[in-house]
Amino acid sequence: MRLIDADKLYPDCITKEGTLAISQSQIANAETVERPTGKWIMNKTSARGRNYTCTCCKKVSRNKFNFCPNCGADMRKETSNGN
Numbered sequence: 001m002r003l004i005d006a007d008k009l010y011p012d013c014i015t016k017e018g019t020l021a022i023s024q025s026q027i028a029n030a031e032t033v034e035r036p037t038g039k040w041i042m043n044k045t046s047a048r049g050r051n052y053t054c055t056c057c058k059k060v061s062r063n064k065f066n067f068c069p070n071c072g073a074d075m076r077k078e079t080s081n082g083n
Contacts, residue, residue, distance in 0.1 A: 002032050003035055004027065004030040004031065004033070005031045008030065035073070036071065037074045037075075038071075038075060039055050040052035040064045041053045041055060049062065054070060054073060054075075055073075056068060056071050056073040057070050057071035057073070059071070
């Protein structure tokens with residue numbers, strides 16, 4: 001999957017006719033955006049269990065997902081020991 005800059009395509013889609021006019025080639029050639037990469041920092045264990053903070057957006061998650069559910073940062077580049 002690649003992330004495209006939909007804001008650049010949006011002006012062409014203001015009307016229903018404009019939406020239909022966007023071709024597959026325009027989408028295929030759309031500029032891509034770089035997905036941020038981060039890692040999970042484990043917080044102290046509480047009565048509710050462990051939680052983790054995203055290094056990109058500083059939001060807390062109860063699970064270590066491959067992607068931050070808040071900002072979309074890619075967390076898969078963490079080393080095998082969790083750092």
